[in-house]
Amino acid sequence: MKVRIFSSPDSRILETQVNAWLEANNWLKIVKITQSTGTATVLSIWYEEPNVPLLG
Secondary structure: OOEEEEEEOOHHHHHHEEEEEHHOOOOOOOEEEEEEOOEEEEEEEEEOOOOOOOOO
């Protein structure tokens, strides 16, 4: 399992960044999403990559 962490004091910027990443990586299996808020909002997305053979 891997994790991608996003952080921003502006929730609109954070939303834009997360949506762009999710759209570019729609083949990933999202396992868990956590959020913490302080001076900035931190969003952690835990994911797994599909187990497919490489073509080459």
